[in-house]
Amino acid sequence: MxxxxxxxxxxxxxxxxxxxxxxxxxxxxxxxxxxxxxxxxxxxxxxxxxxxRISLQALGLDTLLFIQVSELKKRPNEFEEQIKVENSILECHRVTGTTNYILKAATSSMAKMSELIDRLIPFGTLTTSIVLSSPIPYTIILPEEEVVEENCLL
Missing domain, CATH: 1.10.10.10 (Winged helix-like DNA-binding domain superfamily/Winged helix DNA-binding domain)
Structure with missing residues (x-):
């Protein structure tokens, strides 16, 4: 590049x-x-x-949240297959540390958020954080300068 x-x-x-x-x-x-x-x-x-890029708010999905899943009670592949059918889940990341997964989800209301959490409880211990604001909702992704300079020399 x-x-x-x-x-x-x-x-x-x-x-x-x-x-x-x-x-x-x-x-x-x-x-x-x-x-x-x-x-x-x-x-x-x-x-x-x-x-x-779609506006969650324009679609009525005003409640954005991150859910940490730890102490997983199912095998990872089983968990991943089951959450794929959850329409509210926007992203799923398997991570290192005491947390097994971090999920990004969006719901239309607190009641829908509660229903989602209830469906996820059987999978493990949940820690939920509601997003108050997103100062950086999206960023343009470019390679690091060192990589560019190295490739330009080739």
């Missing part, structure tokens, strides 16, 4: 609906060159997919 690739990644994360023509102008490259770079970044697995 070089600096042009990094700028391309930044532009795509700011607006994934940007056209090849607009990218071409912003990067001062031809449209075929931009398309080729995009394809290469996808083939390398750097760009995994193109998606839309």
């Amino acid at each position: 070089n600096k042009t690739d990094i700028t391309l990644l930044k532009l795509l994360q700011e607006n994934s609906r940007v056209t090849i023509s607009d990218l071409s102008k912003q990067l001062s490259l031809s449209r075929p060159s931009v398309s080729e770079r995009l394809l290469r970044l996808q083939e390398k697995g750097i760009i995994e997919e193109f998606t839309a």
Whole structure:
């Protein structure tokens, strides 16, 4: 990856609906060159997919919470399969330390949150944190500078 690739990644994360023509102008490259770079970044697995960020609040999912699951009472693969069907679970991360999993969830109300917690209680000990605010709800992901400089020398 070089600096042009990094700028391309930044532009795509700011607006994934940007056209090849607009990218071409912003990067001062031809449209075929931009398309080729995009394809290469996808083939390398750097760009995994193109998606839309959805507003949870606009969908009525005003209660955002993190749930730590510890003292797991089922095998990890069983737990993971069972929580995949929970529509309220946005993310699931298996972690090290005394906590086994950290779940990110969103519900439409405290009552729905309570129902979700009740469904999760049989899996282990839960510690729930309700999000009050998100000062950094999303950040653009770019490689560290050392990696870029190293790759530019190759």
